[in-house]
Amino acid sequence: MTATAIPQQAPDLREPKGWRSTKNRTMTILMVVSFVLVIIPLGFVLFTVIAKGASIISWQFLTGSPIPPNVLPAGIGGMWPAVLGTLLITGLATLMAVPLGVLGAIYLNEYGGKNWLAALIGFMSDVMTGVPSIVMGLFIFSIWVLHFGYSGLAGAFALGCLMLPVVIRSSYEILRLVPDSLREGSYALGATKARVTMTVVLPAALGGIVSGALLAIARAAGETAPLLFTILTVTEANPDVFNGANTSLPSQIFSNASQPYTGAQDRGWGAALTLIAICFILMIVARFVTARFTRYSR
């Protein structure tokens, strides 16, 4: 019963048989290739949008009004109605969805505990993030637009429905990270749960909540489908978000994209660049907020 068949002289400790290392290396290369496969289209899209949009963007483009008919070339009128619409409608949707979403997350984390209702709400909230945005548009159309007509408000409702589960999930994750010791310190002084939540937990979670909300806003700002049947797509600026049809950057891009006229297409690229810039800025601010303001809840 001697030792196993390894030669007594200096053992061969080099790379294992060719095919094993080759397979390992090939797989690693494939993984890198997958990443490259993703960078290429992303790069293309960004490059095209920037290249084609940059020549259109100007102060006139962003603030001019109204949106000209499709046949007209770029340089006449501007996209202000769409910019205004995006700001107003997304802003209104944020005002509705974020507080409600945070409250919902507070229910799940602070009050719900392990009971079946909280589990159901949490689960269905995640499921709701998968509901197609067009269904949200049809929903608001059915219960609101048919009775009260098109308006920025209707669009805000639809966007709000999209944002709500996203805000709930991201806020919940942040609230969960707030250490119990913070809460207990406040309870020990005789505070009620509401007070503890408002004065201790929320401030500690604020950075993460804001960051999550910003990302939800970025997603909502880019949505088109929910707005199709709720705000229509008009060419005049409508600052009254509660009455009358409106428009938005994504709506305009959508309607311009299928136009054969170069003027319309150019305006589409300009609007696309504006929209991407807005989403991009929101994303960067969100990352910044996460980096600077979430240290206490980690």
Place this chain on the structure above:
Amino acid sequence: MSTAVKADPAGPAGSANPLTARRPLGDRVFQILALASGLLVLVILVLIAVSTSQQASSWFSTEGLKIFTNDWDPAAGHFGALAFIYGTAITAVIAVIMAVPVSVGIALLLNEVVPYRWSRPIVYVIDLLAVVPSVVWGLWGILVFAPWIQHIYASIASGVNDIPVLGFFFGTPTSGASFFTCGIILAFMITPIVTSLSREVMATVPQIDKEGAYALGATRWEMITGAVWPHSQGGVVGAVLLGLGRAMGETIAAALVIGSSATITSRLFAPGYDMPAVIANQFGEASGVFRAALMGLGVLLFVFTIIINVLARGIVERSARRKRGG
């Protein structure tokens, strides 16, 4: 998604008899508000189901089971929607087939191969991919990508037209805006979510299992197939299902690049249509049963995606729970 309930003392200090005082009004109102906000999710989901079904009822009653036939002719009052269901399914499948290997590859790259410091820029790129709005994908898709890929389709099609299986899928007719183009664009769009969910799942593989594989003299890939994959396969399946659901529901990019032709054909390079796209494109001018039909397609979409999402989330949660439980 639940934790232990937090302690809740009886009342504020300084009240007459703190131990028996009722909870102050503000506290109770707050709790009710929080509960109501949570319930809002359930309420909205129910309302969606009810209101859209109601609006679609005339379609269901007029057509009955004929809604599943391939006979869409609004002018003649026929609303058989099989072509759209087919289109939704085909484009989603194409998207998933293309996106899943890429997403899993990136997830493995990030979790197992790349040192932490280098993973941040890669994650950044994926986030960037996720933030591009679907309408911009559609704009680029129809104005830049479709015309370019049309040439490639044409050459492939002319080459394989007479070959039995390949010609079946990739023969003529071809069009830049087609099932396949839509599938590609959808693949780009679902990659971020499949990647991030796969990463989450793979991160729960216990380090000790990986060390066990390495200790047997495994290469990194052998460790991945031996230790990481068996633990993560359930979760990755869930992630794939979520991607499928997302691809099915994606509207605007599809509406722009799918070709808007309500036909059922095996030729993937041919123009087609799918449920969200036809709703987006034609709802504006529709009325009566036509509108009800489009609304009904929305109901079908809702039902399909809810089912897929429930399945997917269930699978992901179950594999996560199994890991945590030991």
Place this chain on the structure above:
Amino acid sequence: MEDPEQQVATTAMPKPAALQDTQRKEAFATSTGTSIFDAKGISIYYGSFRAVTNVSLTIYENEITAFIGPSGCGKTTVLRTLNRMNDLIPGARVEGEVDYRGANLYGSGVSPIAVRRRIGMVFQKPNPFPKSIYDNVAYGPRINGLHNKGKLDEIVERSLRQAALWDEVKNRLNKSGLGLSGGQAQRLCIARTLAVEPDVVLMDEPASALDPIATGKIEDLMHEIKSQYTIVIVTHNMQQATRVSDRTAFYSVLVNPESDTRTGTLVEYGPTQQIFEDPQDPRTQAYVTGRMG
């Protein structure tokens, strides 16, 4: 009967005396005297933190060598250096030379994969893969290119017999490895390690998570396979060290008062009987008589 003097003098020595005698009779019985590992004044760093300093020892073929010492003394770190598992920790590095059968383990051109194929490891917490028992044991041979069903069957049976697990699982080789009890799972991991026919088996506190009966089975197993393999075991159970090992290395902690860091180092190394009955270093004596650690 209960003489307190007697109690104190024998605290460091294990009962039952019967097993002890058996072990003593077998000490060095299979030793061939060939040097398997030769560590020459090695120090191990994690980044800039020196975890272990100045360790020199020689591990001999077909012996069971135990690493003992208080927690934090570096015994596991040194063990993991022997099969290059520390490579998995970013920033870990070894200074000094470790030879394996004359070849520098950390030399250029040495593949950690080839190293680990020859130097296997059993972990503290049993870690069977979420596969069937058969596939767990067959994993090693399969990645080395063996796919012949007949040969794999042979190897699986042989390894499970060597690990004293065959009779308990032979009728359920297709069941998941996760369904085994702690002791069985650890023996499965040992079978898995033996299936690739390594030269050396490293064991990192293999029985610390197990009950005494399972522990006994593992220790018997070690005696059984000693003639075919070289075994190095880390244990914090001194009785176990005396029961199983031929040689013992005692590690301890050096505390640096200025930087308040703790670094492990080898204090004494020698035949087990000598370490426990006649330790040369006062620190060793303090540890084995239970006054420290």
